[in-house]
Amino acid sequence: MRYLTPLRQALMPVVDIIYPPRCPLCGDAVAQQNGLCAACWGTLELPGQPCCQLCQVPLDHTAVTDGAICAPCILQPPIHDGIAAGTLYNQQTRQLVLDLKYGGRIGLAAMMARLIAARLPPMEGEWLVAPVPLHRWRLWRRGYNQAALIATEIARLRKFRYEPVLLQRTRRTPSLGGMGREQRRKTLAGAIAVTSSQAAKIDDRNILLIDDVLTSGATSNACVTMLKKAGARRVIVGCFARVVTQDGLPTLQQAGWQFAPRETPEA
Numbered sequence: 001m002r003y004l005t006p007l008r009q010a011l012m013p014v015v016d017i018i019y020p021p022r023c024p025l026c027g028d029a030v031a032q033q034n035g036l037c038a039a040c041w042g043t044l045e046l047p048g049q050p051c052c053q054l055c056q057v058p059l060d061h062t063a064v065t066d067g068a069i070c071a072p073c074i075l076q077p078p079i080h081d082g083i084a085a086g087t088l089y090n091q092q093t094r095q096l097v098l099d100l101k102y103g104g105r106i107g108l109a110a111m112m113a114r115l116i117a118a119r120l121p122p123m124e125g126e127w128l129v130a131p132v133p134l135h136r137w138r139l140w141r142r143g144y145n146q147a148a149l150i151a152t153e154i155a156r157l158r159k160f161r162y163e164p165v166l167l168q169r170t171r172r173t174p175s176l177g178g179m180g181r182e183q184r185r186k187t188l189a190g191a192i193a194v195t196s197s198q199a200a201k202i203d204d205r206n207i208l209l210i211d212d213v214l215t216s217g218a219t220s221n222a223c224v225t226m227l228k229k230a231g232a233r234r235v236i237v238g239c240f241a242r243v244v245t246q247d248g249l250p251t252l253q254q255a256g257w258q259f260a261p262r263e264t265p266e267a
Helices: 006-018 071-075 091-101 108-119 136-142 146-158 181-188 196-202 218-229
Strands: 083-088 127-131 167-169 192-194 206-214 234-242
Touching (some): 083 108, 091 206, 091 234, 108 146, 127 146, 146 206, 167 218, 181 218, 192 196, 192 218, 206 218, 218 234
Parallel strands (some): 083 234, 206 234
Antiparallel strands (some): 167 192
16 A cells, blocks of 8 residues: 555545445455455465476476476467466455456456565566457457556565556457467467567566456557567566466366356456
């Protein structure tokens, strides 16, 4: 809460009186707005060690040694420079994502940003924070880009420079829910590009790319590819919830996802 402006800090007690803080998952009273109660905090699955040294996916601690690399990264080394996931995807994080994405509960972005920031590796020097872009028609329909809300908060927490439009969606794409990895890649081919007026900002810079959910990595890979082509030195991907399975290929049903209109982690 230290990054709140003096005006916002002064108004917080008034807001709490009018809208008493409630846990966004169960509705119980909590100490501050946009926090979870102790019981619901306990339901979040947090990434830990050991993990793949390239993509940070959790690994079976009984079968790995320091510096281990997961099978998908051995088969196809990632183009990013690391992933920082605030949580692993489960029923509770699914509900929080839906509340932020479609329920208009934009205040959840601050909590998600704190969880991502806690998982970031040491990041020396200057970094730019950029969100995964939303197509203008989807942005108009929803009213906001949830990744941009999270990215703004992370930039404040880490005192990095926020760059909202380094990337853009050049065309609309269908929902990625239910698609296989290769189908997702083909669907996104050519759909994300560097904004021409922003290209000079990317060359030889370190960039933290932010999204709400990382499923197969198709969207983030498309973004990282464009940033690296534009000359980015390093690109770390930060996400609130990461879908993980034993083979590294996300199975949304195993993560508790019930498909419905617009309910896709990588929409």
